Amino acid sequence: MATRYDKIPDWLLERFAAGDLSERQAKETRERLAAQGEEPRLAALAASNAEILAALPPERVVPEIERRAAARARKASRAVPLLGLSAVATCTAGLLAILALRVHHGTVAMPSPAQESIGIRGLAPSLRVHRKTKAGSELLAPRARVRKGDTLQLGYVAAGRRFGVIASIDARGTVTLHLPESPGPAAGLEPNGERALAHAFELDDAPGFERFVFVTGDAPFHTADVAAALTSGPPLSDSLSAFEIILKKETP
Amino acid sequence: MAVDIESLYRSHGPMVLRRCRRLLREEAKAVDAMHDVFVEILRRKDSLRADSPAGLLLTTATHVCLNRLRSAHREPVDQDDELLMQIAGFGGEGDAESRSLARRILDRIFAAEPESTRLISVLHYLDRLTLEEVASEVGMSVSGVRKRLRVLKERLPALKGEA
Numbered sequence: 001m002a003t004r005y006d007k008i009p010d011w012l013l014e015r016f017a018a019g020d021l022s023e024r025q026a027k028e029t030r031e032r033l034a035a036q037g038e039e040p041r042l043a044a045l046a047a048s049n050a051e052i053l054a055a056l057p058p059e060r061v062v063p064e065i066e067r068r069a070a071a072r073a074r075k076a077s078r079a080v081p082l083l084g085l086s087a088v089a090t091c092t093a094g095l096l097a098i099l100a101l102r103v104h105h106g107t108v109a110m111p112s113p114a115q116e117s118i119g120i121r122g123l124a125p126s127l128r129v130h131r132k133t134k135a136g137s138e139l140l141a142p143r144a145r146v147r148k149g150d151t152l153q154l155g156y157v158a159a160g161r162r163f164g165v166i167a168s169i170d171a172r173g174t175v176t177l178h179l180p181e182s183p184g185p186a187a188g189l190e191p192n193g194e195r196a197l198a199h200a201f202e203l204d205d206a207p208g209f210e211r212f213v214f215v216t217g218d219a220p221f222h223t224a225d226v227a228a229a230l231t232s233g234p235p236l237s238d239s240l241s242a243f244e245i246i247l248k249k250e251t252p
Numbered sequence: 253m254a255v256d257i258e259s260l261y262r263s264h265g266p267m268v269l270r271r272c273r274r275l276l277r278e279e280a281k282a283v284d285a286m287h288d289v290f291v292e293i294l295r296r297k298d299s300l301r302a303d304s305p306a307g308l309l310l311t312t313a314t315h316v317c318l319n320r321l322r323s324a325h326r327e328p329v330d331q332d333d334e335l336l337m338q339i340a341g342f343g344g345e346g347d348a349e350s351r352s353l354a355r356r357i358l359d360r361i362f363a364a365e366p367e368s369t370r371l372i373s374v375l376h377y378l379d380r381l382t383l384e385e386v387a388s389e390v391g392m393s394v395s396g397v398r399k400r401l402r403v404l405k406e407r408l409p410a411l412k413g414e415a
Contacts, residue, residue: 007380009379009380009381009385010270010274010379011310011375011379011381011389012381012385014267014306014310015304015306015307015310017267018263018264018267018305018306019306020304020305020306020307025388045267048266048270049266049267051266052265052266052269052270053262053265053266056265056269056283058258058261058265061261061265061286061287061290062257062258062261064287065257065261065287065290065291065294066257066294068287068288068291069290069291069294069295072291072295073295198288198319198320
């Protein structure tokens with residue numbers, strides 16, 4: 001094969017440096033590197049490796065990877081009874097929470113005057129639920145009928161709010177966090193436009209309904225505030241707004 | 253295969269971060285995406301091949317970053333970035349005037365186009381791999397790769413290349 005003199009793509013160089021190429025590919029890459037005097041690129045990769053591992057050591061990165069993986073697994077199994085309550089208690093509490101949220105903010109939350117000056121005038125935060133279809137996707141209206149196996153993609157419009165939590169609760173009282181994906185501080189929101197969450201998900205076989213809430217605020221708050229409001233805890237603080245969508249579950 | 257995530261991160265983490273930096277152009281987003289690449293690897297540990305973990309990690313990083321770019325609303329920083337964002341969004345249907353950007357993005361997330369078409373496009377148009385090299389990376393024939401790129405080129409006429 002004739003020697004090639006074009007620059008070796010970073011992709012192949014990375015694989016070469018990682019010892020990932022076949023013997024034939026590795027030989028060809030070595031020859032190209034030598035022919036082009038590009039061996040310093042390998043030294044630069046080694047230096048970059050050391051720099052990155054010093055800045056982001058495994059002791060810091062690996063626990064975060066494991067935390068995310070565990071959160072993803074919990075979400076996938078849809079068995080995340082965050083507060084560990086019995087089914088009956090959580091169902092009752094869920095209904096109470098619906099009332100609490102509605103009494104507090106209405107079904108579609110409106111910003112208080114103080115918030116309005118920070119938010120985007122004329123817009124309230126909202127939650128969008130899209131369902132995968134053969135042709136693409138469809139936006140679901142409140143109380144739309146859904147069924148087990150439907151793939152849903154959540155999106156939000158922050159309308160200027162800075163922090164948010166998206167959670168859902170089903171008729172069994174199972175609370176699932178969608179944003180952030182694990183308990184902790186509310187997520188920082190992208191202020192403008194509709195933003196899709198990173199992952200779509202498939203509905204499980206929980207009967208009755210699936211209720212989604214999008215709680216937003218201009219100051220940091222915690223997912224526990226939302227989980228508490230969704231069950232038997234105190235209602236949301238006045239500084240928070242809640243938007244909700246309930247979807248009806250069809251029984252196959 | 254069993255995955256020792258710590259040793260995999262030590263040996264390949266910097267490579268994954270460089271890939272995410274290249275595609276996302278923002279350090280914080282690249283670091284965040286890098287974590288998710290390893291989460292994906294843990295999730296799909298059965299598909300990890302002992303003989304070519306770097307290839308799988310680079311491929312996974314590309315998919316993770318393309319997914320991020322699809323939901324991003326930012327201006328491209330240069331021509332390569334603009335190209336990448338077009339490829340990331342590839343798969344939705346036209347009529348840009350009547351549909352919101354966000355809606356089109358969501359349609360693209362759910363589009364039926366094989367995910368590998370985006371990977372092929374990035375490898376060829378952005379990473380500058382030849383058709384033969386791309387074919388070798390994705391385990392397809394050169395004619396198969398050329399066909400996929402032709403479909404993309406028809407939809408995104410701004411693309412230039414030998415496909």
